Amino acid sequence: MKNDKLKSRKNVFLLIAFCIYFVFVLQLFRLQIVDPHWKDSADSNAFLQQTQYPARGLIYDRNGKLLVYNKPAYDVMIVMKEVTDFDTLDFCSTVKITKEEFKALVKKVRRNRGYSKYTPQLLISQLSIEEYAVLSEKLDNFPGFYIQNRTLREYTYPCAAHALGSVGEVSKSQIENDSTGYYVQGDYVGKNGVEKSYEEVLRGEKGYKIFLRDAHGKIKGSFEDGKNDKDPISGKNLILSLDIDLQYYGEQLMQGKIGSIVAIEPATGEILALVSSPSFNPSDLVGRQRGKNFEALNNDPLKPLLDRPLMARYPPGSTFKVLNSLIFQQEGIITPSTRYPCSCGFVSGGLRVGCHAHASPVDLRYSIQTSCNAYYCYGYRAMIDNKKYGSVQEALEVWKNAVVSFGFGYKLGVDFPNENRGYIPNKGVYNKIYGERGWRGLTIISNSIGQGEVITTPIQTANLAACVANRGYWITPHIVKEIEGGELPKKLLERHQTVVDECHFEPTIDGMERAVLGGTVYGARLDSIRVCGKTGTAQNPHGKDHSICMLFAPREDPKIAIAVFVENGGFGATWAVPIASLMMEKYLKGEISPQRKWQEERILKASLIPSIYYQNAKKK
Amino acid sequence: MPRKNSILSSIDWPLVLLYFVLIFLGWISVYGASYDYDNTNIFSFDHRAGKQLVWMGCALFLATIVLLINAELYDVLAYFIYGAVLLLLILTIFIAPDIKGSRSWLVLGPIRFQPAEIAKFATVLALAKYMSQYEFSLQGLRSYIPILLIIFIPILLIICQKETGSALVFFSFFLMLYRKGMPGVLLYLAFCAVFLFIVVIRFGNIYLQEGEVGSEGLFFAQIFIYVSQFGFFLFLMKDWSSVKILLQMGLFVVFVAIITNLFVVVDYNYFGYFLLMCTSVFCFWNAIKNRKWTYILIAFFAIGTIGYSFTADYLFDRILQPHQQSRIKVLLGMEDDLS
Numbered sequence: 001m002k003n004d005k006l007k008s009r010k011n012v013f014l015l016i017a018f019c020i021y022f023v024f025v026l027q028l029f030r031l032q033i034v035d036p037h038w039k040d041s042a043d044s045n046a047f048l049q050q051t052q053y054p055a056r057g058l059i060y061d062r063n064g065k066l067l068v069y070n071k072p073a074y075d076v077m078i079v080m081k082e083v084t085d086f087d088t089l090d091f092c093s094t095v096k097i098t099k100e101e102f103k104a105l106v107k108k109v110r111r112n113r114g115y116s117k118y119t120p121q122l123l124i125s126q127l128s129i130e131e132y133a134v135l136s137e138k139l140d141n142f143p144g145f146y147i148q149n150r151t152l153r154e155y156t157y158p159c160a161a162h163a164l165g166s167v168g169e170v171s172k173s174q175i176e177n178d179s180t181g182y183y184v185q186g187d188y189v190g191k192n193g194v195e196k197s198y199e200e201v202l203r204g205e206k207g208y209k210i211f212l213r214d215a216h217g218k219i220k221g222s223f224e225d226g227k228n229d230k231d232p233i234s235g236k237n238l239i240l241s242l243d244i245d246l247q248y249y250g251e252q253l254m255q256g257k258i259g260s261i262v263a264i265e266p267a268t269g270e271i272l273a274l275v276s277s278p279s280f281n282p283s284d285l286v287g288r289q290r291g292k293n294f295e296a297l298n299n300d301p302l303k304p305l306l307d308r309p310l311m312a313r314y315p316p317g318s319t320f321k322v323l324n325s326l327i328f329q330q331e332g333i334i335t336p337s338t339r340y341p342c343s344c345g346f347v348s349g350g351l352r353v354g355c356h357a358h359a360s361p362v363d364l365r366y367s368i369q370t371s372c373n374a375y376y377c378y379g380y381r382a383m384i385d386n387k388k389y390g391s392v393q394e395a396l397e398v399w400k401n402a403v404v405s406f407g408f409g410y411k412l413g414v415d416f417p418n419e420n421r422g423y424i425p426n427k428g429v430y431n432k433i434y435g436e437r438g439w440r441g442l443t444i445i446s447n448s449i450g451q452g453e454v455i456t457t458p459i460q461t462a463n464l465a466a467c468v469a470n471r472g473y474w475i476t477p478h479i480v481k482e483i484e485g486g487e488l489p490k491k492l493l494e495r496h497q498t499v500v501d502e503c504h505f506e507p508t509i510d511g512m513e514r515a516v517l518g519g520t521v522y523g524a525r526l527d528s529i530r531v532c533g534k535t536g537t538a539q540n541p542h543g544k545d546h547s548i549c550m551l552f553a554p555r556e557d558p559k560i561a562i563a564v565f566v567e568n569g570g571f572g573a574t575w576a577v578p579i580a581s582l583m584m585e586k587y588l589k590g591e592i593s594p595q596r597k598w599q600e601e602r603i604l605k606a607s608l609i610p611s612i613y614y615q616n617a618k619k620k
Numbered sequence: 621m622p623r624k625n626s627i628l629s630s631i632d633w634p635l636v637l638l639y640f641v642l643i644f645l646g647w648i649s650v651y652g653a654s655y656d657y658d659n660t661n662i663f664s665f666d667h668r669a670g671k672q673l674v675w676m677g678c679a680l681f682l683a684t685i686v687l688l689i690n691a692e693l694y695d696v697l698a699y700f701i702y703g704a705v706l707l708l709l710i711l712t713i714f715i716a717p718d719i720k721g722s723r724s725w726l727v728l729g730p731i732r733f734q735p736a737e738i739a740k741f742a743t744v745l746a747l748a749k750y751m752s753q754y755e756f757s758l759q760g761l762r763s764y765i766p767i768l769l770i771i772f773i774p775i776l777l778i779i780c781q782k783e784t785g786s787a788l789v790f791f792s793f794f795l796m797l798y799r800k801g802m803p804g805v806l807l808y809l810a811f812c813a814v815f816l817f818i819v820v821i822r823f824g825n826i827y828l829q830e831g832e833v834g835s836e837g838l839f840f841a842q843i844f845i846y847v848s849q850f851g852f853f854l855f856l857m858k859d860w861s862s863v864k865i866l867l868q869m870g871l872f873v874v875f876v877a878i879i880t881n882l883f884v885v886v887d888y889n890y891f892g893y894f895l896l897m898c899t900s901v902f903c904f905w906n907a908i909k910n911r912k913w914t915y916i917l918i919a920f921f922a923i924g925t926i927g928y929s930f931t932a933d934y935l936f937d938r939i940l941q942p943h944q945q946s947r948i949k950v951l952l953g954m955e956d957d958l959s
Contacts, residue, residue, distance in 0.1 A: 006800070010799065
């Protein structure tokens with residue numbers, strides 16, 4: 001070994017060793033310090049953070065009737081490692097599935113993200129309480145199977161599906177967009193209606209329990225005796241302003257019809273009823289059958305999932321005359337005694353807007369009572385072409401701003417997630433269509449009678465009725481009356497003043513009351529209650545005119561303002577008026593008087609769904 | 621007691637210390653990885669850590685016995701032990717049960733052990749005995765034959781047991797052979813084989829430029845081969861003037877490649893081939909001019925390694941078992957360990 005000329009070669013070994021250590025140290029540095037992935041993974045190996053789900057808040061109606069509560073549901077969990085021989089047929093019949101379905105489920109479990117044969121995996125979700133009862137008796141026979149408790153929503157009434165909304169599993173995009181990082185895969189979240197808009201109030205706050213587990217993922221006990229655990233905070237209960245009996249009655253009345261009913265308490269903006277027809281039973285969107293039923297509703301040509309009171313967009317028709325009469329007065333275009341002639345319509349040059357036969361000339365009160373088109377054409381032209389504004393553009397802006405002050409054109413800001421805005425044209429729109437000098441009052445005369453470019457939603461029309469009932473202001477319509485142990489958002493209680501002074505309302509309201517007593521809204525007359533109202537008949541490209549009506553009562557100290565839209569129902573007086581009136585009677589008197597039972601019968605039996613829907617459905 | 625003293629003083633104490641540090645860390649790791657909620661006593665024999673302690677004690681006991689046995693006994697028994705282990709390895713192929721795809725475990729009641737583990741030190745003994753012969757030296761191909769036989773017979777037997785991982789360990793003997801005089805080039809070639817394999821597998825399917833042009837893995841391999849040729853010229857041939865020419869060739873090709881790429885998207889791999897072709901031709905020319913045939917070997921190195929880089933994919937996909945493939949992919953960070 002002495003005089004070993006190869007001795008220097010041991011340096012190569014040193015070099016190799018150094019390189020290997022260098023790589024190791026580098027990689028260890030990356031794994032332990034730079035990259036948090038493995039630390040998290042190690043934590044999840046050693047600890048199990050079990051989420052404690054809070055009870056979701058309950059929902060009551062304005063009279064304290066329970067509408068939505070929680071029902072326990074049971075998920076079957078499986079720990080593959082612990083499964084030994086068992087009677088598959090017995091298991092399948094207990095949970096009411098076939099053997100093939102069972103095999104498919106097990107296959108699916110193995111493909112779960114983060115699948116481990118040592119930890120519980122979801123096998124069957126949401127067993128009914130009956131299935132659960134039978135299964136839990138036999139659970140000892142099925143090693144490796146466990147039951148996990150969950151809660152589902154349960155509804156006491158088969159109505160108000162749109163208003164209440166539903167609860168479903170949180171979507172991937174929702175998890176990604178949630179900046180607070182609250183939701184994880186599999187959590188339940190409000191999908192629409194109140195459940196969605198008050199999600200954060202209803203859901204409460206999740207807690208967790210930390211368990212220690214061994215290398216196989218088996219739970220060994222509580223970590224540090226639960227010192228670090230956090231109890232879940234239950235969701236807050238909601239008291240809705242909805243009157244569930246009125247809501248139910250409204251949905252009955254709207255059976256076989258497409259449309260909406262919106263009832264508001266004018267003084268508070270509280271929504272008393274929010275009927276969207278056709279509707280569905282909210283219980284259909286709960287539990288295991290949710291996906292299937294949702295699909296069916298989604299494919300229904302009548303679009304039962306569409307929340308029509310908030311989303312459907314119609315021309316307001318003659319109900320808009322009430323608004324115009326107020327604006328014209330405010331702007332000094334007319335006084336209550338201003339008279340315009342009407343011989344079956346408004347004629348100017350080659351333009352003619354028809355009207356039905358009635359006495360002439362017409363003053364403001366009579367114009368509303370008889371719903372005279374000509375009166376509003378004259379008034380509108382007088383306003384838009386008025387020199388005092390400088391130009392038609394400026395005149396239109398004044399008119400538009402006045403209309404917008406009644407809540408039209410934009411979203412009202414209701415406490416629902418899916419409200420649509422209406423549409424009120426401004427000068428830019430017409431400049432674009434006709435050129436800056438290419439239009440005047442006559443060009444856009446249809447706006448005067450609620451046709452033309454004007455688009456509103458049913459809730460906006462109901463809000464107009466509330467505005468008139470309040471003589472000049474409105475409070476954002478909202479459906480939640482009270483959050484137990486919480487406060488309503490301030491903006492829901494805000495008072496919005498319209499541009500029209502209080503003094504201009506009485507003549508218009510006179511007209512509306514006369515319309516009920518001896519005009520177009522005759523069908524809405526009630527004994528001992530002074531009802532005011534206005535019909536509307538909106539032309540539309542889909543078929544027969546939409547039947548529209550808005551009412552409020554009693555005239556002094558109004559308790560309810562209501563708007564009814566019946567799609568393709570024809571004249572407002574034919575369907576919308578009796579429906580609105582029955583709703584009103586139901587709310588104010590609690591029951592329908594015997595003299596009007598025939599009317600109720602007639603409405604309940606009527607089916608007005610245009611055949612076009614069925615033809616379309618067949619084509620599909 | 622002079623003899624005992626001599627044993628104690630002949631012990632490599634730093635090494636023993638390192639050994640103790642290692643087994644201590646191993647013991648702690650076992651305890652941490654198999655933490656038992658109900659049984660936290662590290663000395664408890666019901667616990668894996670406790671069992672590990674038993675094994676550690678046994679090992680120390682054996683080590684002491686090994687030290688106490690007269691070293692000459694190993695010298696005498698070396699070939700017998702080696703022969704016996706070879707027989708055991710052959711026997712294992714036929715009688716071992718299939719455990720996770722490998723037939724390398726002998727089962728004797730509750731005890732299972734792998735003869736391949738014993739084969740490691742039996743081979744060490746046999747090699748030591750052979751190489752400690754008077755006047756032994758690694759010179760000439762002939763002197764390698766017995767050594768390679770001693771190493772490769774157990775390797776083949778272990779591969780027959782489908783325990784490729786253990787067989788790989790035997791290749792570390794080549795480090796020892798290098799220390800005893802094996803040419804360093806061989807070690808370097810082995811390094812090249814591993815390095816090129818990894819580069820091609822890891823980066824072969826990544827493209828250099830958009831439009832899937834030019835394999836990154838092949839590109840790295842080409843650079844590596846070119847630089848290796850540099851090294852050969854510099855350290856093996858000590859031919860400074862040729863190194864300059866080699867450098868000029870490289871710069872020229874890089875220049876042309878970059879200029880061309882300004883106009884069309886080029887596959888840099890083609891320029892790599894072209895460069896290596898040039899350097900290889902240059903090697904041949906040098907060989908003829910200087911009458912030094914080693915130059916031809918450098919050319920063959922380039923051609924051979926390029927060919928090897930081509931086949932690395934094939935080797936990986938066809939020769940290696942799926943579990944081996946996935947192990948390499950996990951090692952190279954191309955896949956997550958899912959088990």
